Amino acid sequence: MLKAPHRLGLVFFPAYDWAISPTHPEREERLLYTQDQVWEEGILDIDGITEYRPRPAGIKDVERVHICVPDVRSRAGDSDLIAAGGALVAADAVLRGEVDRAFAIVRPPGHHAQRIVYGNRGFCNINIEAIMIEYIRRRYGPKRIAIVDTDCHHGDGTQDIYWHDKDTLYISIHQDGRTLYPGSGFLPEFGGPNACGYTLNLPLPPETGEEGFLYAVENLILPVLEDFRPDLIINSAGQDNHYTDPITNMRFSARGYARLTELLQPHIAVLEGGYSIEGALPYVNLGIILALAGLDYSWVREPDYSPAKVAQPREITDYIARLCRETYAAWRQRHEIRARSVAGRKEISRQRRVYYDTEGLLELQKETTLVCDDCAGLTWIDSRCADRGEHILAVFIPRDACPRCRQEGEKLFRRADRRTYTGVYLQDRPEDLLLKE
Amino acid sequence: MLIGLDMGGTHTDAVLISGGEVIRHVKVLTDPADFLASVREALDTLLEGRDPATVRRINLSTTVCTNAIVEGKTEPVGLLLEPGPGLNPSFLACAKVNVFLQGSIDHRGRETGSLKVGELEAAKEQFAAAGIRCLAAVGKFSVRNPAHELEIAKRLEGSYDFITLGHRLSGRLAFPRRVYTAYLNSSVWRVYSRFAEAVRSYGKSRGLKIEPFILKADGGTLTLSGAMNTPVETILSGPAASIMGALALAPGEDDCVILDVGGTTTDIAFCAGGVPLFEPQGIRLGPYPTLVRSFFVHSIGLGGDSSVRIADRRMAIGPQRQGPPVALGGPAPTPTDAFIALGMLPVGDRGLAVEAIEGLGRSLGLSVRATAHSILDELAAGIAGAVGRLLNYLNSRPVYTIREVLTERKLEPRRVIAVGAPAPLLKPFLEKALGLPVEVPSLAGVANAVGAALSHPTATLAVFADTERGVLTAPEIGWQERIGRSFSLDDARQRAFALLERRLRELGYTEGTPEIEVIEEQSFNMVRGFYTVGRNIRLKVQNRPSLGGLKGGGNCHA
Ligand SMILES: [Zn+2]
Ligand SMILES: [Zn+2]
Secondary structure, three states, X not given: OOEEEEEEEEEEEOOOOOOOOOOOOOOHHHHHHHHHHHHHHXXXXXXXXXXXXXXXXXXXXXXXXXXXXXXHHHHOOHHHHHHHHHHHHHHHHHHOOOOOEEEEEEOOOOOOOOOEEOOOEOOEOOOHHHHHHHHHHHHHOOOOEEEEEOOOOOOHHHHHHOOOOOOEEEEEEEEOOOOOOOOOOOOOOOOOOOOOOOEEEEEEOOOOEHHHHHHHHHHHHHHHHHHHOOOEEEEEEOOOOEOOOOOOOOEEOHHXXXXXXXXXXXXXXXXXXXXXXXOOHHXXXXXXXXHHHOOOOOOOOOOOOOHHHHOOOHHHHHHHHHHHHHHHHHHHOHHHHHXXXXXXXXXXXXXXXXXXXXXXXXXXXEEEEEOOOOOOOOEEEEEEEHHHOEEEEEEEEOOOOOHHHHHHHHHHHHHOOOOOOOEEEEEEOXXXXXXXX | OXXXXXXXXXXXXXXXXXOOEEEEEEXXXXXXXXXXXXXXXXXXXXXXXXXXXXXXXXXXXXXXXXXXXXXXXXXXXXXXXXXXXOOOHHHHOOOOEEEEOOOEEOOOOOEEXXXXXXXXXXXXXXXXXXXXOEEEEEEOOOOOOOHHHHHHHHHHOOOOOEEEEHHHOOOOOOHHHHXXXXXXXXXXXXXXXXXXXXXXXXXXXXXXOOOOEEEOOOOOEEEOOHHHOOHHHHOOOHHHHHHHHHHHHXXXXXXXXXXXXXXXXXXXXXXXOOEEOEOOOOOEEOOEEOOOOOEOEEEEOOOOOOOEEEEOOEXXXXXXXXXXXXXXXXXXXXXXHHHHHOOOOOOOOHHHHHHHHHHHHHOOOOOHHHHHHHHHHHHHHHHHHHHHHHHHHHOOOOOOOXXXXXXXXXXXXXXXXXXXXXXXXXXXXXHHHHOOOEEOOOXXXXXXXXXXXXXOEOOEEEEEXXXXXXXXXXXXXXXXXXXXXXXXXXXXXXXXXXXXXXXHHHOOOOOOOOOEEEEEEEEEEEEEOOEEEEEEEEEEEEEOOOEEOEOOEOEOOO
């Protein structure tokens, strides 16, 4: 049999007994043909590839990242906890040194789930990558981590969770938000006041082909990673950029995904979206597995593949080149950009409307962050969700909180008027606690 | 009367069972140059003074095919592969002549690339130039649609002595295993055919009225002639014979560990609720992972004849065997010498054993008795450690549904059955090391032959039904039929049961209604757009290996 040059751990959790609804894209059948392909290829007989059994993530693992209103069990089902737990198992395999890389092929996905959770957004309840990353830091010590989100949709949940964290670089390439859910993910979304530049968005135009994706990886993502020097690279490996995907408009291929993975060399890849369950997923997942293991993927090919299906017009090529240039320039100037935006300000606020498409809920947020040179800065969010009858205050003491930000946070939590809010929450990362009143 | 015979590497064991009791057992040396001679010698001894016409069943576990493969004495094969898209298939070129064909079938069984007939003509010339007489044809996803393999067979058969078609070997998805299994099957076809022919004419000359059965690695049997199509199924049946024997001699419905302690190795197997665990995919033979169904058996290099030495001021045992025990003229002390030195085993020269054990203990400052105990404790600890690791592995195997993640059933053995020659003496040491009661049946030394004698035909059957395509396929028996839109999981289950029962009858199953169970079943609605376009049903059924014919062990049919 074959031997894999890189030892690879696989966590496969197709949740064959769970669907959002019978005809929803997130249904039992989604990973069936992927499993057929992976099994028929004999992937698990390859020397150096090991399959791991998923386990449910703990409530505490979720609370480290999210404020679920009113609580975790009301918002996250068994399938969510097992998908997140699958990512934890993958992380353990890598960080214990049992494997060089790992791939969690799990469902449902997570990258649209934000810090505050009132319900399901874009098929996601809880953010499985973020839960994994914070688990890694808690269990294995501080790490600089880069998340590269290659799902076709902007990972607005992951962006929100790491908005203030300059130890976690979030780079997303996705279909332009003017043409696709969730509508966000543009260059000006560049990170919070204390983590300016550590969120990078590259909105690619519809019909971007194989060339465009690989260009963005080679000319933006890799140079930024080179500068950032992460300890770990996490790939949110959504597969809906495929030319056969029914809910998006891109022109990427299985072999393209494999090449992207080979360039990126992520330590851990986590499946996100991807809804072309027969035409794409079996081949894309296989391509990613082979690339992670360091095996030849040149024979991976969709039955209906042709170069014309992944070609892009000249204008798109030029547009992407310009976009990459501008984004990389902004990244290089991130310190100057921050200095200008926080000059003379003690705190910075923003207002946001967060829409939960699956259940039709609307959340209104006012978020405030202390400008701080010593830590990620205290943040608090005043959040209302009239559809759920909730009005909460969420206070976030960051992982590296300085004494001032900690004191301010505790004070805010203590003094918040209990009559105004249906719930007051304190997420205390250094103490690994979630307090709720 | 029932006869069971297990041909091992060094010995061939055989038993004669009558009235539910073992009434005669023999042990002869295996002659690797003439396997039939060993069979003849053992059977002649068993049948001495008895009427061969009253023998109702003969089950043989033979190493003919295993040996041919391990020793490279197989026939050159022409391999026709249709790999389709996926892994680079060059690593599968295991045969003398390997031909990679275009054409492909996808996961649903749809043709996504047609077979090129011209390539078959070119292949024929290559085979002719290399003097190839046996072929194997294997396509990716051929179990979902065997059309291309069948087309290859149609165009090539007649010009060759034997062709293995991949989809007939197993319904499991695992193209590389299918390739290796098909290759091995063709490569041992001739050696098996000759053996089968020789056994048949021997039986005729002795006046036997029945066709012998051959034991498989899954504890089931198939007829001598039935195995002509799938001789690969006869490989590595020895451990299965011992497991079946252990279960016949010490039956139970619980979780248990089965140990077969031999001279150089110990085989470890497990039962869940009284039923042996299977390899999830198939057995591995040398470098080849296969689809040959087998009990889960793990072999470790520790046995009664393993050599003992001191390393880092500790007792170290195995994995190599340097020869017989010192007491029998061997070069290095063994656990058997420890038994002899302790006076537990009256064979060989005890003085030599004591001297050897004393020599080992001197550097550790231990007495003969303490040294001997320490050796046997170490042997038992080695076996117990392996049992623990395997349990850990078995209890962390992946599952794919929420229900299975949340309601995990763990294997928790409550007892151990130990067979093999050293088992009776090793019992107290094993009990201490494993912390479990150890049962050593009285016929532990010939458990393998007993197990062989009591086995029945087994078969598995995979069924795929795709109501959108309107096709039901049962690859192992080459069955395809049209089905309607409303075909359900229940319908599929009924069909699978009927097809399996029919197959078992063909394989010589005569013991009443076979106990058929479902080992996997899944039914998925296939949704395209907002509409359900059909159902995708997968089902695997089998009959459990069953035992019959021994008093106190299972049902008595003898
Ligand atoms: Zn997506
Ligand atoms: Zn601070």
